[in-house]
Amino acid sequence: MEKYFENRRILVTGGCSGIGRGAVVELWRRGASVVALSNQTEALHKLKHEYPSVEIVSVDLRDWDETRKVVDALGVFSGLVNCAGFIHNQSFFDCLPNVFDETMQVNVKAILNITQVVAKKMVENKIKGSIVNISSQASMAALKDHISYCTSKGALDAMTRVMALELGPFNIRVNTINPTVVMTELGRRAWADPEKANAMLSKIPLGRFGEVEDVVNAIVFLLSDSASMIHGVHLPVDGGFLAT
Template structure:
């Protein structure tokens, strides 16, 4: 199945590393003009070395006004991937106010801010568009010490459904991708201990974690016209974890 985004402009948040970085590179390879957004300039510099031609946006998504201005200055966007996310692991009884605010600010509030800004331009230009929000299997399965993170991803799933309900009339599709543990560099490090990874793997019928490119494949498909009738869905990429 050949997918091309020639003539399309894409914005990927959290594109400095991991899944976001791989999504930005793939979209660029498929012909899109790509804006890669991150708050870490060094990560974006390395991305540009790997894929000269990708354009970068340096902004902290927790800063509402600065983010809004940075995104608005980009002009028209056809494809939006809200990938940026953070996780602060604390048991329920140890949740701190600052942890709650930071995780919700990045994982949910920033999605509202970036999407509003992009969508208003899409509507003004009457072009339609496609948005993919990167959620998690943790939106539907409770994980110990992930109370805040799980809550943000559950909220993101429902936000995406409401966006789909309201934006469909403007030919703007909105979908979620919900991965299991993904073997990014951070993922490999964080799940290298068999005592931690063992119980999670035991719950995945395919018996393994996801590779980065498997998440990218799902995102790119949902962004593309090949998914033109897929709207308002949450797509698990979890080896069957949520089926059990």
């Protein structure tokens, strides 16, 4: 599968950091024409400096109309990875409406917006596309102080199932990947406290957190024709967390 994605255009949101950046680089390595979308302009330009053939675009996904206009102008894609996300941990009683709204806006509403635009062009151009939404184990397990995040990822899983139902007849596959804690730069900071980390690790049968490449490998698989009969699935990349 070295150059498997040659002549394919793939859009990756949240493409300048963490899992998104890992996906951009690996898809580029495998021959894809990749567009990285983010609101982090400086990080996008750093990515562009390292990988000049990667196209970059900056937009605030919370702005429905501007995002729609920008994505529409990018043209036609055969693959989409919705990786951009937002998290602000709060307990149930401490959850503030603005935090809840922003979490849902980025983790659910923006994915609806972008996928509508991309999938419509797939249909119009009769492209057998693949869409991968990055969800979380938090969609299926209650995590303390994650009220907004868990809710948003549960909604994303439900939305993905409806997308799969309605886009399947157009030969467009839609799936989610549901990782455990992933050791991105942010993940390493968030789980640096040994007591906190060990409490989570004790629930993961494989005894380790995920690495970026663990999720990226799953993204590459689901985008490829090797997964041509995998549709409407929520794929845990969690070391067995959800099995316990």
